[in-house]
Amino acid sequence: MASPATADAAPCLRERTDIPDRFKWNLTHIFPDWPAWQAAYAELDTKIEAYAALQGTLGQGADRLLRAMQMSDDVGQLSYRVWYFTSLKYDEDQRDNQINAKRQEVQILFARAGQATAWFEPEVLKIPLATVQQWMTESQELAVYRFAIEDLYRRQEHVLDETGEHLLSLSSQLSSAPHDAYAALSTADLKPPTITLSTGGEVALSYGQYRAILATNRRQADRAAAFTTYHTLFGANVNTYASLYNAVLQRDWFHARARGYASTLEAALHGNNIPATVVENLIETTKAGGTAPLQRYHRLRKRVLGLDTYHSYDATIPLVDFDRKYPYEHVLEWLPKSAAPLGPAYQRQMEEVLAGEWIDVFENPGKRSGAYSAPVYGVHPYVLLNHNDTLDSVFTLVHEMGHSMHTLLSNAHQPFVYSTYEIFVAEVPSTLNEAFFLDYMLAQATDELERIVLLTHGIDGIVGTFYTQVMFADYELQAHRLVEEGRPVTAEALGDIYVSLLKTYHGDALDYDDLQRVTWARIPHFFSTPYYVYQYATCFASSAKLMKWLTTGADADRTAALDRYLTLLKSGGSDHPMALLRRAGVDLSEPDTVRAVVDQLDALVTRLERELRV
């Protein structure tokens, strides 16, 4: 997750060649030049063929299985370098057709690799688990793969026989139809209406413009007009949206039942071996006593903004005007200092990342927007930024640095097969880095306005990444239960669920609008990735709990907590995410973990109230 580019007017862009090298990533760390890349591409192609030739041999003994695992690692490692060299080059300037063509060549090779290696899992699973386990006790080299292999068998529990799997595979084209239709209806076919603002200016109301008005326009009447106009668009087709969403729900329930799961939630969580109680605990604990600081924050906003009524469209306008610039060079100094609670070794490693030509800092014509950390295995992580001196872009760097440090530590301490981590853990170090950085900046800030902006930034992060996502998870769960219990899914039923959730979370801190009944229809996640966004909330709760461990209590306790946390980062994907987090002291099935983030919000709102003297 990275903040999208802001709607600020773009300054005149420097050409890439005019940007000093120390602000650009150096891709010669991957390959010195294109001929070297070409040679690696050919080598990868050969390795894929050689791997495919192993088909039919796995059952012959431990050494054959080991050979397949090792060759698969080989292909995997080289794939990272071959892919990222083209993909990162392409992101430097996406107008470059030649590089785009090379990038697509790799994608075509990967598609071929997928077909050439599809035999592996079914062939392993024909060998009895007890036999493979016996092999692993006899071969230390094979035992490295124990978790990966045993997890293959665990996931097998809900795989059907050949006829069943064939039948399900025939339905796969239908499965994406509701989302495709949703994307067409809500994006491609949506005609942005024009609204007239109170200044007399006219604006074509795209989603980006709608968000920009809510975040920058100080006239409530303009924000209200933008909200009404934009949601009327969705209201006009609300029955169509409801029937598309019904198709999503029915599809999920069909797959869950076909594979023998008790519920759609259980089916969604089985891949990562996460118990349904995690999501239920997240939702229940947040609703039971977790909403008070959220409501206090909105009431505070209403008073500070001097509004008679306070609506959902008033929730993103800044409380104060303050536009300090944060030059990149300053952030480079602050960032390692802010990580002091993570120990000197972590700080030193961070300094290396920041100094090593691993980061592409500034925008240039044609460069990809947004930000990411790319884990180039066998080389090091690279970070893409579009730093523009705003506070948001500073926090984006801090966030991505959390991902890069996680990659570095996990790659250094795990064999290739466990070097990547799951999304369920991924957003823990990024959000924890942000929390430490916020603390550091608050301690440094001498300007009261800056402290207000920083506190609001921290609070809005918790509201958007935790509360909103928990509410969304709650919505998805209730909607899926409609089909699981054989109840009708109508626009009215979906609107009822959404509005009742809004009221549960916001109480009388919000004035409600009829059009909020259709808000669910404009949330693309509901249609594209059901039961996914809750992971942002669990990561946030985990990082709040870790923050508590790392900053409070006796020295010895903090040292032990730090050791556990660094072990988590070094563990990559060597176990199921819940097990890894539990070893770090975070149990997501416990209400206490969820309360840590509620307490964090409570403390920030209290500080904000003090700064604003209200």
Ligand SMILES: [Zn+2]
């Ligand atoms: Zn992230």
